[in-house]
Amino acid sequence: MLKKKRSVAKGVKAAKTSRAKGATVAISDVAKSDVKTSVPKFDPSGVTDHLRLVSRLEDTTYSLFGDSAEGIRLPSNQKQADELSEAVLEDYFADRHAGRVS
Amino acid sequence: MSANPPKRAGGPRVEWPAQRDAPSLPRAAALALVLLNAESRWIHRRVESIDFLDEVRLRRRMSIDFTTPSFRDPTAVDEVLSIEFLPLMVIKREPLNSLDVRDETGSALPVLTRDQNAPIASLLLQTAARSLRRKRVVSEIRELFDELVGNFPGVEAAAIGDEERSLRSQIALARFRFATRRTSLHDLWERPQMQRWLQELSDQFILFVRGDFEAGKRRVLKLSYETTLDQTWTSLGFSFPFRWLAFKLRKAVEALGLIPYSTGFATPSLFDAESYHVEVLAPDQLIVASAKLTRQSKSRETGEKIGPPRIVDEQRSRDRVHLYASGTTPSAAQDALLEAGEYEDAQVEISFALRMTLVAPVLALSGLTTGVLGGGLLLHYTHRTHPLADASAALIVAVPGLFAGWVAPGGHRLVQRLFKGLRLLVFFSALVSFLAAATLVVRLPAGWRSATWQGLAIASAVTTLIATLAFIRSWLCSPSASKGHQVEVFWASVASAAVALALGLSAFPVWETWLAFAVVVLVAMLIGGRRSLRGWENEP
Numbered sequence: 001m002l003k004k005k006r007s008v009a010k011g012v013k014a015a016k017t018s019r020a021k022g023a024t025v026a027i028s029d030v031a032k033s034d035v036k037t038s039v040p041k042f043d044p045s046g047v048t049d050h051l052r053l054v055s056r057l058e059d060t061t062y063s064l065f066g067d068s069a070e071g072i073r074l075p076s077n078q079k080q081a082d083e084l085s086e087a088v089l090e091d092y093f094a095d096r097h098a099g100r101v102s
Numbered sequence: 103m104s105a106n107p108p109k110r111a112g113g114p115r116v117e118w119p120a121q122r123d124a125p126s127l128p129r130a131a132a133l134a135l136v137l138l139n140a141e142s143r144w145i146h147r148r149v150e151s152i153d154f155l156d157e158v159r160l161r162r163r164m165s166i167d168f169t170t171p172s173f174r175d176p177t178a179v180d181e182v183l184s185i186e187f188l189p190l191m192v193i194k195r196e197p198l199n200s201l202d203v204r205d206e207t208g209s210a211l212p213v214l215t216r217d218q219n220a221p222i223a224s225l226l227l228q229t230a231a232r233s234l235r236r237k238r239v240v241s242e243i244r245e246l247f248d249e250l251v252g253n254f255p256g257v258e259a260a261a262i263g264d265e266e267r268s269l270r271s272q273i274a275l276a277r278f279r280f281a282t283r284r285t286s287l288h289d290l291w292e293r294p295q296m297q298r299w300l301q302e303l304s305d306q307f308i309l310f311v312r313g314d315f316e317a318g319k320r321r322v323l324k325l326s327y328e329t330t331l332d333q334t335w336t337s338l339g340f341s342f343p344f345r346w347l348a349f350k351l352r353k354a355v356e357a358l359g360l361i362p363y364s365t366g367f368a369t370p371s372l373f374d375a376e377s378y379h380v381e382v383l384a385p386d387q388l389i390v391a392s393a394k395l396t397r398q399s400k401s402r403e404t405g406e407k408i409g410p411p412r413i414v415d416e417q418r419s420r421d422r423v424h425l426y427a428s429g430t431t432p433s434a435a436q437d438a439l440l441e442a443g444e445y446e447d448a449q450v451e452i453s454f455a456l457r458m459t460l461v462a463p464v465l466a467l468s469g470l471t472t473g474v475l476g477g478g479l480l481l482h483y484t485h486r487t488h489p490l491a492d493a494s495a496a497l498i499v500a501v502p503g504l505f506a507g508w509v510a511p512g513g514h515r516l517v518q519r520l521f522k523g524l525r526l527l528v529f530f531s532a533l534v535s536f537l538a539a540a541t542l543v544v545r546l547p548a549g550w551r552s553a554t555w556q557g558l559a560i561a562s563a564v565t566t567l568i569a570t571l572a573f574i575r576s577w578l579c580s581p582s583a584s585k586g587h588q589v590e591v592f593w594a595s596v597a598s599a600a601v602a603l604a605l606g607l608s609a610f611p612v613w614e615t616w617l618a619f620a621v622v623v624l625v626a627m628l629i630g631g632r633r634s635l636r637g638w639e640n641e642p
Contacts, residue, residue: 066160066331066367071192071306072447073373074298074402075439081139084295087233092132097177102125
């Protein structure tokens with residue numbers, strides 16, 4: 001009980017201090033602003049937002065995707081690839097002729 | 103004192119397979135490079151067949167139709183090199199489940215293991231580097247190639263885990279990519295052909311099949327393996343937890359059969375042969391609502407998609423789809439991709455829908471429940487009559503619930519998954535009819551029974567509406583050829599529902615319902631009899 005009284009006293013003191021320091025928002029101020037709040041007028045942008053939400057829900061998509069074990073071959077200039085193939089074969093046959101490979 | 107026993111001359115000598123294969127590896131590496139550089143010139147056709155084993159498991163079968171090219175040694179007259187190790191394709195560096203490779207006779211062919219593959223891949227890089235630079239490859243670069251392809255000679259496979267192998271590959275690749283200018287590493291990286299091989303072999307390996315592949319002979323090999331579907335989903339603009347909710351909502355709508363079940367799988371083979379075919383067989387009780395073979399441009403640096411996918415082939419409303427493409431790798435297109443820093447990926451997008459024969463009983467059952475309740479209420483308000491409040495009337499009103507057991511899908515897990523929502527509808531309809539029946543045997547205050555029936559009738563009407571929409575969706579997705587049979591099943595379901603409805607309404611002591619019951623049963627008997635006679639006429 002004593003603890004509760006102390007905490008209330010502390011709260012009041014803190015509120016007073018904050019007001020004295022020029023704090024813009026105090027508990028009572030918030031309550032007043034709430035009371036002042038009137039019924040909002042019809043805002044067509046709310047409907048637009050709602051429609052946008054529905055549209056987004058329709059766009060929501062998911063899938064179960066199966067990957068292939070096969071890897072991806074990167075694009076290559078076929079002429080350069082052919083030149084490399086020829087050079088590799090030439091070197092291989094030269095090595096074979098020299099007895100370095102079987 | 104030496105621990106090793108003294109060597110004896112002329113003793114028994116063991117030649118292990120690795121030692122025996124070692125001399126033929128340079129040839130395997132050189133020929134692999136040449137063959138993989140021009141796959142579409144010797145592989146005529148790749149045909150893939152996809153079977154859905156269950157909800158998430160796929161069995162991919164691929165037949166590869168090819169003619170082995172002839173490699174003639176210019177220094178030896180008429181000597182054609184034999185191909186012992188055939189590079190079938192480049193594979194991601196991941197374990198393959200249930201891999202099986204067979205030849206035309208159905209005999210299994212041996213596939214090289216990771217440790218047998220890696221030395222050939224390293225030699226391939228060495229061969230390419232030497233031929234491109236016309237210089238001997240120094241040991242430092244050789245070691246980097248080994249790191250990149252995961253070739254660690256003399257090290258036990260268990261000593262280096264998969265993660266470490268992958269990390270070391272990426273570090274080796276980075277050393278080439280970010281090498282200082284005017285160094286050998288930078289020189290190699292700057293050569294497009296070398297860069298391509300380094301990138302491809304840093305996270306992929308070559309699938310070699312061992313056998314005797316005679317030059318110039320046309321062969322067909324069959325390869326199959328299992329893969330699983332991973333769940334990936336996107337939600338435009340939603341953040342957690344709305345994304346999760348949107349995902350769940352989509353799944354629920356899908357399970358009710360209101361939208362088709364969509365999935366997809368990558369098909370890189372599209373670019374690796376003269377022509378590519380892919381077949382997908384829908385499990386029993388499902389139809390392929392739509393299937394598309396698409397190709398998608400991606401950034402070579404980041405892997406991100408560039409632009410919308412292009413549809414190569416498309417089919418709709420089939421039991422089995424066959425998508426086809428040919429000539430997908432013309433050199434001009436490859437050059438354009440190279441200049442733009444892009445590459446292409448291919449995939450099949452497929453959606454399944456439930457067959458009408460599976461949805462029709464659900465519609466019949468929920469329609470029957472709604473009919474009994476709605477009809478009962480109509481009779482109650484128009485004729486000021488009350489249902490017979492006894493056990494026999496309750497039994498009659500519970501008729502729809504007794505049909506619930508009749509509505510059951512097959513054993514395929516994908517079908518069960520797609521039917522999950524409709525199964526709930528069936529359960530709900532049965533529950534509604536049992537509750538309605540229960541109000542007839544329990545003594546209730548005045549007005550409670552009709553109020554309960556009104557509530558149940560509304561709930562059942564919603565169920566019927568969902569089942570109707572699911573049925574319309576199935577109808578729209580069905581192949582036109584099988585619609586005739588499915589229409590017969592639909593009318594059979596309607597006739598059964600009508601008989602049961604008339605029976606259900608006979609719980610009301612109004613002579614019109616008894617008359618309606620008699621007429622409906624008579625019509626059903628006539629239709630059934632006519633169909634039976636037609637069946638006999640068609641007998642040989």
